[in-house]
Amino acid sequence: MNILNRIVSDVHLMFRRPVREQYGALCYRLKKKRPAVEILLITSRDTGRWVIPKGWPMDGKSASAAAAREAWEEAGVKGVISEEPIGNYHYMKGLPEGLKVECLVRVFPMVVDDICKNFPEKDQRRAEWVDCTEAARRVQEPGLKTLILAFEQKILAGIDLAAKNGATGA
Template identity: 65%
Template structure:
């Protein structure tokens, strides 16, 4: 029986699809009155669940540049994408042919400088600015929830740091 289990496991591995990589943008800004950070969530076009802008890598672009491009196409975001990824999360993406593939999304922070009124996917998604805590509640992927909350702590930590000139 042990040999049959081993053969079955080997066959499953042979037919397993490789993980696909995507580039994601955690878009954030600071509220004008309170200076507290908030982040942008969008809905997916197929299921309507809350997600961050993300997409496939683009030829000739680094992943953080592709993430910024996806943020523009999906949400009209103009901003600065950090080239330092803050982490990744996994999810199953449904393809047009009905198959599902496992995707690893590398996430890059994008500080939003402007929101455009017209952009390629306008009208096909909902966009909403929410607190990081609310964003973590809305997204489905546990690792994305963790990334959102840890990045908020990182932002808040930099806001509470005394400036070097004041400390001297």
């Protein structure tokens, strides 16, 4: 029985596809009147579910630069993107042939400072700015939900700290 279990395990490993890596941009802006973070969500082209801009690695571009490029192509936004990811999440990517592959998405925050009227996927997606709670509610991937809510706390904590330091003259 032991040899049979080993054969089954080896066959399973032979057909297991490696995790593919993608890069995503968590596009955000800060509300001016009260400290609040808004996230830009877009719809996927195939299922219409709410997602963040993301895509495959690009030759000659760093991971963060590829994420920024996806943000422009898919959502028409530009801004300052962090070189360091805030985390990652997994999801199953449906491929045109009907196969599904596991993807690990490294997520880079990008503060948006420009919204373009024309961009490559303008007529293929919808985009909406929503608060972090609503963004976490809309996305399906549990890891992305967690990232969004943790990111909001980090940004708001930074705003509070800056306000306190400014108020004390530090």
